[in-house]
Amino acid sequence: MSDHPTASWQPMQDGNVFYRRQQSYSISGKLPNLGDCIVAGCRHGGPLAMMRNHTKLIALGRAAPIFSKSQIQVYSPAGEGLLLFSWDQAKIVRFGWAGDERLVVVNEEGVYRLYDLQGDYEQHSLGSEAAEVGIIDARIHENGLVAMTGSLQLLDVKGWEGGKPLTLANPGLSEPPLVWTVIPPDLTISRHVEVLLSVESTILTVDNLETVDQRLSRGPFTHMSPSPNGKSLALLTFSGMLWVVSTDFQRNLAEFDTGNVVADGDVRQIAWCGSDAILVIWDALALLVGPFGDTLQYFYSGPTFAITEPDGVRIIGPDVCDFVQKVPASTVSVFRPGSTSPSAILYDAWDNFSNRSPKADENIRSIRPELVVAVDEIIDAAGQEWEPLWQRRLLNAANFGKAFLDLYNPTDFVNMGKTLKVLNAVRFYEIGIPITLAQYNYLSPSNLIARLTSRNLHLLALRVSSYLSLPPDNVLKHWATAKILKSKPVPGATGKDADMTGDEEVSRGIVEKFEKLGGIGVSYADIAKKAWEVGRTGLATMLLDHEPRASDQVPLLLSMKEDRIALQKAVDSGDTDLVYHVLLHLYKRLPLGAFFRLIEDGGERLAPASKLLQVYAREQNPDMLRDFFYSDDRRVESAVLCLEEAGRMQDSAAKANSVKAAQKFFSEDKERSFEAKMMDEYGRLLAFQQQLEKETSDKIQFFGLSVDETIRVCLLNGMAKKADKIKSDFKVPDKRFWHVKLHALAGARDFEGLDAFSRSKRSPIGYEAFVRHLLEKGHPKEAATYVPRCDAPKRVDLYVECGEWRLAGKECKERNDRAKLEQLRKLSPNSMIARELDQIATSMK
Amino acid sequence: MAAPTTTAEESSPPQTGLNDVLDVxxxxxxxxxxxxxxxxxxxxxxxxxxxxxxxxxxxxxxxxxxxxxxxxxxxxxxxxxxxxxxxxxxxxxxxxxxxxxxxxxxxxxxxxxxxxxxxxxxxxxxxxxxxxxxxxxxxxxxxxxxxxxxxxxFIPIADDVISLENDNAFKEIWVDGDETAVYDASQALHSLQKLFGLFPRIVGKGDCAARLTDLLLRHTSLASNTGPETALATSVKFDSLVVIDRRVDMITPFLTQLTYEGLIDEVVGIKNCHVEVPVSLLNAPSNPAAPPSAASTSTAPAPALAKEKKRKHHLSSATDPIYAELRDLNFASVGKRLNRVARRLDDDYKARHQAQSVAQLRDFVGKLGGLQSEHQALRLHTGLSEIIVPFTRTDVFNKSLEIQQNLLASYDVPGQVAAIEELLAQGADMQLVIRLLCLASITSGGIRSKTLENIKREILQTYGYNFLPLLLSLASPPLAVLLPNPLPASTPAAVADAKYPFVALRKSLRLLLDGNESLDELENDISYVYSGYAPISVRLVQCVAQKGGVLSNPAGKQKGPEEDTDASKPAAAKVHAHPIVGFKGFEDVIASIPGKTVDVVQQGASSAGGDVSTASLLPQRDQTTITAVFFVGGCTYTEIAALRWAGRQNQGRKFLIATTGIVNGASIVEGIAGVGRAATGTKDASL
The missing domain is CATH 3.40.50.2060 (Sec1/Munc18 (SM) protein, domain 1)
Incomplete structure (x- = not known):
């Protein structure tokens, strides 16, 4: 059984507050001597990065691992080496950690790189000006950095996307400050980064607008450190006075003279423990200074390094990794000696219960009204414990107390159990993420999973995410990309085949895994993109094949210059918009000839693309379309295009030319002789119309009319000769000509002309058409004159339609059709006609 | 919505009652x-x-x-x-x-x-x-x-018709080759699935229908891929989706529609359910308190020809019960029906003379509003009929009908072609001539090359050479509805394969009814809508959803003594709808029609798969299911009417008609020619 939790506690402020030092990991011999290195630690239980400090001499032959000059080594808090990389660039001025566990390394040439834990990096620059004057120092916070240039200007970079650096207000320095620090933008009131510079005896506060001299006289300062919540600032003066002020320098919070402490050498570091205590570190001693000047001393065997956490401080010593924090309230409440809080009593009750002591019941009874609070507090206390044993004991106690409650929502209890299981898993020394509950809650589970995947701990990440019922997509995606990066094309492979098999294997592996684990939401396109970025085009194509969303596939295919496949996929998707996307992209990128060839070679499968291109070009780019048809020898389409253009043209000469061009195209295709002939006629018609217009000195509009209309206009304007000429020139059939002429003359009410025309020869359309047309146009009288020339049996009815009842009667008489006459009489509209019909009837006998 | 009152009046419109099952x-x-x-x-x-x-x-x-x-x-x-x-x-x-x-x-x-x-x-x-x-x-x-x-x-344009109202879909798909309309349709159908669940079965005929089905399935699988919460369950309301490609039945739209609604569309033109009619038909001169709702619709400027101002009127069966009654009738019986409505209305008005007591009078006054609006509707429809009747009396109209009937019967095809030429010479509408010509080409497998060339030449001379692209489009592969016979040797195989087996279909799908039946007798078969010709598209739907109806007239044997519709027949006499089993029984016929055939069973995601599939195969007797019919490229009003007839003959199955838009022969031909009916509009827009 491990020690009681209180064993690591130490009281402060007369026993009102406790601080505890817990050993997270034992790391003896795993790290190099911290005194010889420049160290940067990542918050929230993150890793440490270190580099040899070149200003120090190192004795050879020591046991601890040491590395050569220009190398940076990254260790987990448990002392496991995570990454080692060499630096081949200009001198490093500073390195530190970004919020997502990427190591930021800034060099003197104004270049900074972001290394992930796999050693892959992104590189950004601080701009050409920075490169010129050089960077002498930098401060890195979670969401950006501030660099100091050689000309003592400050450059602020927000975020890690390589944004353009912003120059802060000029602090007007003549020499580099003794120390300086930044308060990250999310902790300041203005939400912009603030830089604090220690200059002579005072401190300058610089932001993007102005530089403020705080007019202090206690300087110069040797150390400066803002608290994790950004509200207070710890300063160490030259004389060894530790001074804590609010960051606006309005309030004096504490003072402590470190000169009285017996310690070797200088102060190495000051760090905050949470936001209310300060750790001052000498070579072998760490002194915790509380808000009221009380102190606790921790001794180490060698140089240490401290990393401030929001709820405590992590101290890396030569042999151990410790976590020092103020004991959380709930834990104090449960375990403080002599505590009579409900949670303490409940814990006691459970203890008695498990020892089979009847006092348990008595205990429970005494805290009955506050049992809910007690249970909640114990659950929280369980989360604060590092040792699984005590976690279990506390949860058991909570469970015990819970049983006495009628209505208790167990969600918190269940969640805490799950959370602790996850926390214990990641705290395991091989994983080495000593994260506390408070940090975990602050960061969110998905962030933790991301940290696991960035360490390539995919299996654990997958288990954690399925345990917490989070979608496995991100893990799988990271896994797949990692797999692609790892699986270099088959070693020693020669030729393309080996490459292909390697690709196939990887692709199959990835797809199988996804299908097995249900990573259906994972976008294959994203993974394929990664594969393409590392130059595995074949693999990328294979993976893309599994992407069901064509809209995701196509853009990557386009950027991979897989034009044909991209177009093919777009066409297959049936999404015309996607096809347009590809077409317009290719049209811009490829030379016109290659573009056309791509579409033409696609044949039947790419036909929809070709059609869409035509739709687009017809409206927006007719010239391109003309070229397209021409290059593909599409005579008919070319001709149609010409004809369409002719339809839009106003100018007669241009129109005639277009028609001629169309005729030419048609005539080049021997299947289209009919169309060619028609176009020839069209051309002749236009010419004839132009001539007509000239003859009528442009008074009458002919141009653009159809053949029939031209005839009609000629007739209406008394140009019968011309009409006849058109008839013969264009071989207009007699029937149609007669109809046209009939309509024209009737329309012009030229009944004499019509009569003459009807007698010019025997009508090829009969005379009933005359009657009917005249009737339709409302000329019954004139219509009646043509009835006698119609077929005999129809005459009676036609007469009736013309309203000529008497003539109808007469007709009946002539044909001796008594029945019809009788019928007429019945239909007769008025008595007068009836009488007349009667007369005829009688005369018939 | 429609209250489930069982005591339906004699004259109650033959409502489909689809809304009880599905609220569009x-x-x-x-x-x-x-x-x-x-x-x-x-x-x-x-x-x-x-x-x-x-x-x-x-x-x-x-x-x-x-x-x-x-x-x-x-x-x-x-x-x-x-x-x-x-x-x-x-x-x-x-x-x-x-x-x-x-x-x-x-x-x-x-x-x-x-x-x-x-x-x-x-x-x-x-x-x-x-x-x-x-x-x-x-x-x-x-x-x-x-x-x-x-x-x-989808926009509901009637309680059983939803439309995407895309007027150009036909031209875009089959002339331009731009299949955006198909893609949009697949998305719209997918939205429908999101609302009402997956169609348990998708049956379709035609290349575009196949493509649409393919896209729809892809959307569905994507939806189920992104997570279980987006996966769709199988619909309990729908029993299937039947997708009909307009290309599969080009004959029907080229015929002149003969139902009331269809004829209004042919003669006056219905655009998005609105018809332009003279103002006098809408405003009762004697009734200043006419419902102002009509006045709020826009006043479109009158075309120069019309003497009277015209106004758009929304034709809707929801607000106009007489229209609901008339729209699907063959125009020949519209007059009779109008007469009956008028007489009933008159009787209702006369009821006031019988009103003796104050209470009776109050009753009458209460009904007065309804009577007046009905009166108003009656005036409108009488007016519309008056516009249509002279049109149906014209020589051209009757001749074209005659040609159509003869072509459908394959009677004296050269004679019909000559008759078309005659119409052309008389200066008939371009669209009419083209329609008839295409009809002749499809039904007889092409027109003799020499004759065709002649007619084409005459068309170009009469209407203008700029219609040459139209003729080319009609003859080129995706459409290929105007072909010479025999085909020139160089025609692509696709065209030759796509030859339409009309003569065989006429027999196997019972397209044409014997001429010796009078119209009244026909009235319970879907061929009633075209006075003796059953639309192929609707027959195809029947092959899926009402197999008996294809082989013989389901209502024929059990005709009521004097009723002319089967609306009032006892419901029990109707045949109960059979389960959907695809084109089963008609595979050979379907295969003979060019174009792909699809038949897919969709499994819902969450619901226990086996359970649902058996349920869909054997629908409960008392449950009414809906068969959605989607027309790629548009459908005509007459086809809608025919499907309504078919729906009434069955018990337990309703049809929901979905389409890319409403078309008719004129709109198709004019759409391809690019000479749409003159669009009216002012600078200031209104709806």
Whole structure:
């Protein structure tokens, strides 16, 4: 059984507050001597990065691992080496950690790189000006950095996307400050980064607008450190006075003279423990200074390094990794000696219960009204414990107390159990993420999973995410990309085949895994993109094949210059918009000839693309379309295009030319002789119309009319000769000509002309058409004159339609059709006609 | 909605009662809400610039007052020329067509030149298009415009018809080869599935139908891939989706429609359920208190020809019971029916003489409003009939009917072609001549090359040489409805394979009824709608959903003694709908028609698979299921009427008709020719 939790506690402020030092990991011999290195630690239980400090001499032959000059080594808090990389660039001025566990390394040439834990990096620059004057120092916070240039200007970079650096207000320095620090933008009131510079005896506060001299006289300062919540600032003066002020320098919070402490050498570091205590570190001693000047001393065997956490401080010593924090309230409440809080009593009750002591019941009874609070507090206390044993004991106690409650929502209890299981898993020394509950809650589970995947701990990440019922997509995606990066094309492979098999294997592996684990939401396109970025085009194509969303596939295919496949996929998707996307992209990128060839070679499968291109070009780019048809020898389409253009043209000469061009195209295709002939006629018609217009000195509009209309206009304007000429020139059939002429003359009410025309020869359309047309146009009288020339049996009815009842009667008489006459009489509209019909009837006998 | 009163009157319209099972007005609600949402995304007062082709569909979804409530100060048509907007915000609402985008770009540039400050929002229907961004980029105004989308999908145009109201779908798909309409349709159908669940079975005929089905399945599988919460369950309301490709049945739209609604469409033209009629038909002169709702609809400027002012009227069976009664009738019986309605109305009016007591009088006054609106409707329909009757008496009309009937019977084809030539000589409408000619080509497998060339020449001479592209389009592969016989040796195989087996179909699908039956006897078969010809498309649907109806007239044997419709027959006498088993039994017939055949069973995601599939195979007796019929490329009013007839003959199955738009032969031919009916419009837009 491990020690009681209180064993690591130490009281402060007369026993009102406790601080505890817990050993997270034992790391003896795993790290190099911290005194010889420049160290940067990542918050929230993150890793440490270190580099040899070149200003120090190192004795050879020591046991601890040491590395050569220009190398940076990254260790987990448990002392496991995570990454080692060499630096081949200009001198490093500073390195530190970004919020997502990427190591930021800034060099003197104004270049900074972001290394992930796999050693892959992104590189950004601080701009050409920075490169010129050089960077002498930098401060890195979670969401950006501030660099100091050689000309003592400050450059602020927000975020890690390589944004353009912003120059802060000029602090007007003549020499580099003794120390300086930044308060990250999310902790300041203005939400912009603030830089604090220690200059002579005072401190300058610089932001993007102005530089403020705080007019202090206690300087110069040797150390400066803002608290994790950004509200207070710890300063160490030259004389060894530790001074804590609010960051606006309005309030004096504490003072402590470190000169009285017996310690070797200088102060190495000051760090905050949470936001209310300060750790001052000498070579072998760490002194915790509380808000009221009380102190606790921790001794180490060698140089240490401290990393401030929001709820405590992590101290890396030569042999151990410790976590020092103020004991959380709930834990104090449960375990403080002599505590009579409900949670303490409940814990006691459970203890008695498990020892089979009847006092348990008595205990429970005494805290009955506050049992809910007690249970909640114990659950929280369980989360604060590092040792699984005590976690279990506390949860058991909570469970015990819970049983006495009628209505208790167990969600918190269940969640805490799950959370602790996850926390214990990641705290395991091989994983080495000593994260506390408070940090975990602050960061969110998905962030933790991301940290696991960035360490390539995919299996654990997958288990954690399925345990917490989070979608496995991100893990799988990271896994797949990692797999692609790892699986270099088959070693020693020669030729393309080996490459292909390697690709196939990887692709199959990835797809199988996804299908097995249900990573259906994972976008294959994203993974394929990664594969393409590392130059595995074949693999990328294979993976893309599994992407069901064509809209995701196509853009990557386009950027991979897989034009044909991209177009093919777009066409297959049936999404015309996607096809347009590809077409317009290719049209811009490829030379016109290659573009056309791509579409033409696609044949039947790419036909929809070709059609869409035509739709687009017809409206927006007719010239391109003309070229397209021409290059593909599409005579008919070319001709149609010409004809369409002719339809839009106003100018007669241009129109005639277009028609001629169309005729030419048609005539080049021997299947289209009919169309060619028609176009020839069209051309002749236009010419004839132009001539007509000239003859009528442009008074009458002919141009653009159809053949029939031209005839009609000629007739209406008394140009019968011309009409006849058109008839013969264009071989207009007699029937149609007669109809046209009939309509024209009737329309012009030229009944004499019509009569003459009807007698010019025997009508090829009969005379009933005359009657009917005249009737339709409302000329019954004139219509009646043509009835006698119609077929005999129809005459009676036609007469009736013309309203000529008497003539109808007469007709009946002539044909001796008594029945019809009788019928007429019945239909007769008025008595007068009836009488007349009667007369005829009688005369018939 | 329709209350389930069992004591239906004698004269009650033969309502399908689809709404009891499926409420399509939900779609209208969705369309309306998303429009409001789209408009509200632009803050403050705004000027709305509207694509004229969207005005019709929008008017079915919303009304001007609603737009005004949501900040629309003024509306303009989207048309070339400067735009004088008062408000800072300008919202363009249009389909993603290049012409529109160019106009928009032009207007924006003009404003920039005049240094007027506006913020532009472009709402694209139904979705954002790369094409538009590209054109805007080329015009250099992309940065000034916020582009978003207004997803207008199915609009209910009757209680059993939903339409995408895309007038150009036919031309885009089969002439331009632009299958955007198919893709949009698949998305719209997918939205339908999201609302009502997966179609348990999809049956389709035709290449585009196959493509549509394929896309729909892909959407479904994507939806189930992204997570279990988006996966769809199988619908309990729908039993299947039947997709019919317009290309599969080109004969039907080329025929003259003979139902009341169909004839109105042929003669007057119905656009987005609105018909333009003389004002006098709508306003009762003696009745100043006419419902002002009609007045709120727009006043379109009268075409120069009409002496009287015309006004748009919304033809809707919901507000006009007489219309519901008339729309599916063969025009021959419309007069009789109108007469009966008039007489009934008269009797109802006369009831006031019998009113003795005050209570009776009050009863009568209560009914008066209904009577008056019915009276008004009667006036409208009588007026419409009066417009149509002279048209049906014309020589051209009767001759064209005769030609159609003869062609359908394959009687003396050369003679019919000669008759078409005759019509041409008489100067008949271009679309009519082309329709008849195509009909002749399809039914007889091509027209003799020499004759065809002659007619083509005459067409070009009569109507203008600029119609040559039209003739070429009609003859070229995807459509191939105007072919010479024999085919020239060089024709692509696709055309030769696509030869339409009309003569065989006529027999196997019982398309043509024997002439010796009178119209009244026909009235219970779907061939009633074309006076003796059953539309192939509807027969194909019957092959899936009403197999008995294809082989023999289901109502024929059990005709009521004197009833002329089977609406009043005892419901028990009707045949109960059989389960959907695809084209089973008609495989050979279906295979003989060119185009792919699809038949897919969709499994719902969450619900226990086996359980559902057996349930869909054996529907409960008492449960009415819906068969959705989707027409790719549009359907005619007459086909809708025929499907309604078919639906009434069965028990336990209703049809929901979905289409890309309403077409008729004229709109198809004119669409391809690019000479749409003259669009009317003023600068100030309204719905």
């Amino acid at each position: 007005s939900l779609l209208k609600e969705i369309a309306r809400n998303s429009l409001i949402h789209a408009l509200n995304s632009v803050n403050g007062g705004k000027t709305l610039v509207l694509d004229p082709s969207l005005a019709g569909p929008l008017s079915l979804v919303t009304e001007v007052s609603l737009l005004q409530q949501h900040g629309v100060d003024k509306m303009f048509w989207l048309e070339a020329g400067p735009l004088a907007a008062v408000t800072t915000n300008i919202v363009y609402l249009c389909r993603p067509r290049i012409t529109w985008v160019k106009i928009i770009a032009d207007q924006i540039k003009r404003h920039a030149r005049e240094s007027k400050k506006h913020t532009y929002t472009l709402l694209l229907v139904p979705r954002i298009s790369t094409l538009v961004t590209r054109v805007l980029e080329e015009e250099g105004v992309l940065g000034d415009v916020t582009i978003s989308s207004y997803n207008l999908q």
